[in-house]
Amino acid sequence: xxxxxxxxxxxxxxxxxxxxxxxxxxxxxxxxxxxxxxxxxxxxxxxxxxxxxxxxxxxxxxxxxxxxxxxxxxxxxxxxxxxxxxxxxxxxxxxxxxxxxxxxxxxxxxxxxxxxxxxxxxxxxxxxxxxxxxxxxxxxxxxxxxxxxxxxxxxxxxxxxxxxxxxxxxxxxxxxxxxxxxxxxxxxxxxxxxxxxxxxxxxxxxxxxxxxxxxxxxxxxxxxxxxxxxxxxxxxxxxxxxxxxxxxxxxxxxxxxxxxxxxxxxxxxxxxxxxxxxxxxxxxxxxxxxxxxxxxxxxxxxxxxxxxxxxxxxxxxxxxxxxxxxxxxxxxxxxxxxxxxxxxxxxxxxxxxxxxxxxxxxxxxxxxxxxxxxxxxxxxxxxxxxxxxxxxxxxxxxxxxxxxxxxxxxxxxxxxxxxxxxxxxxxxxxxxxxxxx
Numbered sequence: 001x002x003x004x005x006x007x008x009x010x011x012x013x014x015x016x017x018x019x020x021x022x023x024x025x026x027x028x029x030x031x032x033x034x035x036x037x038x039x040x041x042x043x044x045x046x047x048x049x050x051x052x053x054x055x056x057x058x059x060x061x062x063x064x065x066x067x068x069x070x071x072x073x074x075x076x077x078x079x080x081x082x083x084x085x086x087x088x089x090x091x092x093x094x095x096x097x098x099x100x101x102x103x104x105x106x107x108x109x110x111x112x113x114x115x116x117x118x119x120x121x122x123x124x125x126x127x128x129x130x131x132x133x134x135x136x137x138x139x140x141x142x143x144x145x146x147x148x149x150x151x152x153x154x155x156x157x158x159x160x161x162x163x164x165x166x167x168x169x170x171x172x173x174x175x176x177x178x179x180x181x182x183x184x185x186x187x188x189x190x191x192x193x194x195x196x197x198x199x200x201x202x203x204x205x206x207x208x209x210x211x212x213x214x215x216x217x218x219x220x221x222x223x224x225x226x227x228x229x230x231x232x233x234x235x236x237x238x239x240x241x242x243x244x245x246x247x248x249x250x251x252x253x254x255x256x257x258x259x260x261x262x263x264x265x266x267x268x269x270x271x272x273x274x275x276x277x278x279x280x281x282x283x284x285x286x287x288x289x290x291x292x293x294x295x296x297x298x299x300x301x302x303x304x305x306x307x308x309x310x311x312x313x314x315x316x317x318x319x320x321x322x323x324x325x326x327x328x329x330x331x332x333x334x335x336x337x338x339x340x341x342x343x344x345x346x347x348x349x350x351x352x353x354x355x356x357x358x359x360x361x362x363x364x365x366x367x368x369x370x371x372x373x374x375x376x377x378x379x380x381x382x383x384x385x386x387x388x389x390x391x392x393x394x395x396x397x398x399x400x401x402x403x404x405x406x407x408x409x410x411x412x413x414x415x416x417x418x419x420x421x422x423x424x425x426x427x428x429x430x431x432x433x434x435x436x437x
Contacts, residue, residue, distance in 0.1 A: 004199075008140050010150035012199035014157040016082075016133050019192030021158050023093045023185045024126060025165030031096055034178055035115050039099060045112045053119050060124055064131040076202030078132040085128045086193055090186040092122040097178040138340035139203060145286055147337045148293075152282035155332035159274045164188075166267065226422050227342050233418035234335055237298060239372040240305070240408040241331075244270070244324065247404045251308070254396040255404075256317045265314065269321030270328065277329035284330075290337045295419040297330030302412035304328070309405035338422075345424060376407050 006012050035041040071077040095118045099111065141147045165185075172181035245267070252263045285293035304327030307320040380386070380402050385393030393399065 006199045007201055009199065010141070010146070010153045012196060013136070013140060013150060014154040014196075015192045016136075016196035016200075017154050018157040018161050019189045019196060020126075020129050020133060021161035022164050022192075023089075023182075023189050025162050026169045026181070026185055027093065027096060027122065029166060030169060030173070030178075031119075034097060035099070035111070038178075039111060041111050041115060042108055045108060046115070049112065049116045049119055052116060053123055056120050057123055057127070060127050061131065064127045065135070068128075068132050068135060076204075078136050079197060079200065079202060081128050081132045082193070082197060085125050085132075086190055089122075089125045089129060090190060092118065092125050093186050093189070094179065094182045096122050097173075097182040134336075136200065136202070137336055138343045140200070141340070144290060144337070144341075147340055148282055148286050148290075148333070151333045151336045152278045154336070155329070156275050156278045158332065159271050159278075162271055163268075166271075167264070224342070224346060226424055227346075229418055229421050230335075230338060230342060233298075233415045233422070236372065236411045236415040236418070237301060237331055239376075240301070240411050241328065243373045243376065243408060243411075244305075244328075244404065247400060250396075250400045251311070251404045252317070254392070254400050256311055256314060258314050258317075262314055266317050266321055269318040270325045273322045273325030274329045274332070277326050278333050280326070281330045281333045285334060290334070290341055291419075291422055291424060294334040294338045295416065297327070297334045298412060298416040298419055301327030301331045302409055302416055305405050305408040305412065309401050341424060372411070376411075377403065380407065 032046060036046050068077060068081055071080060073080050075083075099114050099118075137147075137150070141150045169181055169185070172184060176184075248266050248270075249263050252258050252266055256266075281297070285296070288296070304324045307323050308317075311317045311320050380399060384395060384399040384402070386396055386399040387393065
């Protein structure tokens with residue numbers, strides 16, 4: 001397949017993002033709704049499962065990265081894990097949304113057990129997929145310009161996946177049931193994953209060389225100051241991504257005072273606009289230093305949430321949503337490029353290829369950002385008197401103006417300030433080494 005322009009191209013690599021993100025977004029959006037609202041699992045048990053889920057995630061992410069880095073097969077380090085995960089992920093996703101019919105009537109114990117096991121299995125396989133997929137990025141794209149291009153294309157595919165997972169999933173489970181929705185999304189996952197892997201080829205030379213032991217690998221990662229500051233900064237910005245999505249329905253109801261049927265328009269104003277705007281960001285940053293481009297994206301994201309405070313009508317909300325889309329697009333495009341540069345510097349210093357462990361640890365830090373969002377909601381609710389839809393307090397409009405604009409602005413300001421402490425000493429951004437791209 002030498003000379004095949006599709007091999008290791010950004011467009012084919014991005015099919016992996018499309019494959020994994022369609023079921024992953026449907027999972028994160030609807031699994032609580034399925035078990036709590038549809039099957040009647042108690043909220044306390046659902047929360048307990050989520051806590052166990054987070055603990056499990058903290059353990060399996062670094063381990064997945066460590067074992068991936070140490071793999072040495074003729075097919076590469078990452079591809080064997082990715083191929084092996086395809087049927088397991090399909091099965092795990094189906095199990096999450098196919099609880100046996102008798103479980104809800106048999107008491108909470110059986111339903112909780114099914115939910116917990118399915119959740120942990122799904123998380124374990126998803127971790128292997130995300131770690132190995134992400135670890136391929138700095139290996140496949142060895143130049144600054146091609147990395148920026150690949151990241152822009154990848155994030156465009158991610159937004160398409162989010163739209164499919166958000167908009168198509170309700171149509172499928174309302175018409176065919178949750179189990180069939182899982183089957184259809186699972187088949188799309190298999191199709192796009194096979195397409196991505198068919199046109200992905202790892203560099204055999206990177207399998208060679210000394211390997212770090214587990215203790216040594218973690219010690220080196222813990223000592224990497226730029227890595228930790230970069231990921232902690234990103235965790236605050238990542239919190240904003242989840243906070244905006246979850247607050248949109250409340251914002252529509254209490255601030256814009258529009259019916260639920262128009263919430264989709266607000267979500268679309270943000271996520272649909274991101275698709276062309278990632279191209280704008282690629283044009284902006286392709287001539288910039290990667291760290292400065294990332295810092296600029298954080299500033300733009302912070303400024304973009306301000307108009308949400310002034311929303312009054314559906315039209316105003318849509319305009320504000322498009323502006324947010326611009327900031328979000330920049331944040332989606334730039335971090336993978338900086339992360340790859342940090343990994344390059346680590347290789348220069350240690351002589352070891354450790355993309356897996358870095359991808360795994362950064363993934364855990366980023367996913368833990370949900371705790372910041374929960375704490376922010378709790379603090380603002382106490383401050384304004386909002387408890388629930390039944391007890392919204394005296395000024396729910398203020399509650400959700402704060403949560404959708406003021407809190408994101410504060411979090412992004414922290415993220416932006418922290419970005420100035422990311423100093424990549426001796427970082428010389430590699431020239432593009434991928435003539436075929």
